[in-house]
Amino acid sequence: MKKTAAFLSLGCKVNSYETEAMRGMFESAGYDIVDFKERADVYVINTCTVTNIADRKSRQMLHQAKKRNPNAVIAAVGCYVQAAEEALLEDSAVDLVVGNNKKADIVTMVERCLIGNEKEELIVDMAKEQEYEALHVITTMEKTRAFIKIQDGCNRFCSYCIIPYVRGRVRSRDEEDILAEITRLADKGYKEIVLTGIHLSSYGTDRNKKGDHHEMQDSFEAMPLATLITRIGKIDGIKRIRLGSLEPRIITREFLEAIASVEQFCPHFHLSLQSGSDGVLRRMNRKYSAQEYYDRVVMIKEYFENPSFTTDVIVGFPGETQEEFEETKHFIQKVEFSHIHVFKYSKRAGTKAADMPNQIAEEIKNQRSNEIIILSEMMAKEYKQRFMGKIEKILMEEQMTLDGINYQVGHNERYLKIAVACEQDLSNQLINGKIIGTLNDEILLCEIIH
Structure with missing residues (x-):
């Protein structure tokens, strides 16, 4: 009888891509893939650690899998593993601990667990890791749209974010490898491609800059991404090209001219904002002002008709005054987003923001979050109205x-x-x-x- 494997992806679209790649590896190794809610011989949970809630969810899913089948191999994989290695090694519900940039070895590690019945671990120091881990998807759970990971790591070190520590520095995927994968998916009938990465705007910035990550930290070069989009547009069968989250500073006239010339490019821009207050942005160690962000929005509108702008906003960042929050609200209305992902600031041990004074009370975070959500719903409704009769x-x-x-x-x-x-x-x-x-x-x- 074939062994069975079940998969669960938590967090971002990069995790989703990597989970699909691991699922394909197990299929190729002869496993039957079953739903995560079913009994399986192996459970692979690709974890997330972006917030405290994500940590808790990761732990819950690992324990839930072990409860479903106490004899199964439970594999904890990904970002939460990098952040909580010691705790997971002591957790009796977890049999295998695999960090980032080692997911390609997951099948071999699981097989060793099945044979040896001993806890295994494979963790790397992401601060020293400089090579992109080659993973590939054969098919995806979605039948029309495929997410393609083109980049890993981040050099930004925003003061609230743990991700550069658990994902490591920027590493870009080989362009020819990306195009080959997209061509295979197009041949299978996929019509829409979404390019994604941990810090998509940094794609290509590590080329010819090996070694000194501090020199790279503030570099932006939009054209490697623009060139990739242009080449994807020439692949037969691809009807749409979307981008994941972008930093506003990647938006230049040169970049916009290049992507606007690609017929398949979709004018849906997820521009990461986090705050509309310059004071908060400085404390967050974001590298732009609210005005610089808005200038990019105006520039995009010159090249695309009625583009969609979506974003992320963090409320309750340490020291955020009511006046700074009102600045954010005003800025949001000025941009007219079609959708906003609202996050209440979550303290992450090991980040600068965790030690900042004037931490905001949860009830204030809840109130501010609700206000932004109401604004977002109102703007989403207004944006949809623009399309009536079109x-x-x-x-x-x-x-x-x-x-x-x-x-x-x-x-x-x-x-x-x-x-x-x-x-x-x-x-x-x-x-x-x-x-x-x-x-x-x-x-x-x-x-x-x-």
Whole structure:
């Protein structure tokens, strides 16, 4: 009987990509893949440590897997492993501890655990690791869209963030390797590619700069990413190219001119903000001002019609005054984001912000978070209204039933979710749809234009 393996990815899209790659390795090794909620011989949990909540979730999922099958090999993999190695080595629920940049060895390590029945560990010092770990996906759980990891690590050292310590410094994937993987996925029918990384804007900045990471820390060179996008646009079958989170400073006229010339590029920009207050941005060790951020927004609008802007905002950062919070609120309204991911500041041991004075009370964080969420919902509704009566290109992705009516659902180029009432399965097809209303708060409604 074949051994079974189950997988769970926590956190970012980079983790999702790596989990898909590990799933493919186990399939190639002869394992049957089962749902994480089922009983399996092996459970692989790709962990996250970006917040305290992420740490707790990682621990919960590891223990949940062991409870499901006490005889299974439980493999803790990824960022939380790098941050909490000693605790996991002492945790009786965990059989295998594998850090970042060693995921390619996961099958071999699991097999050793199955044979030896002893706890194994494979951790590297991410501060010294300088090579990109080559992982590849064969297929993904999504049938129309594929996330492609092109870069790992971060040199930014924002004062609140633990990620540079657990992911290491910037390491870029070979361009030809990226293009080969995307070509294989296009041949399998994938139409949309999303480029992702731990710090996507740093892609290519490590080339010819080996050794001195401090010199690299503030360098930005947008053209390696722009060149990659241009080359992906020439791959047969790829209809859409999206980007993950970007730093505002990568936005230059040269960069915008290059990507605007790529027909498949989707004008959906996730520009990381974190705060609209210059004082908070300085304490966060972000490398831009609110005005510099806004200048990039204005510049993007010169090259793309009605682009979608999404972002991340942290509320309750140490020392954030009510006046600074109001500055953030005002700035958010000025930009007119289509969606905001709101995070309450989470103290991370080992970061500079954890030792900063004037830590904010949880009730204030909750209040400020709620205010930004309300603003975000209002702006999202206003942004959707701009599309009423317009004809949009929609890549259909899934089917759903609501109040007895069958709908086909997908996204337009600006990542708005759009549905059409239709019995026919339109998955992975591009359609033209005229926006005629809303299905609910999240989904616009269209009719097909032939």
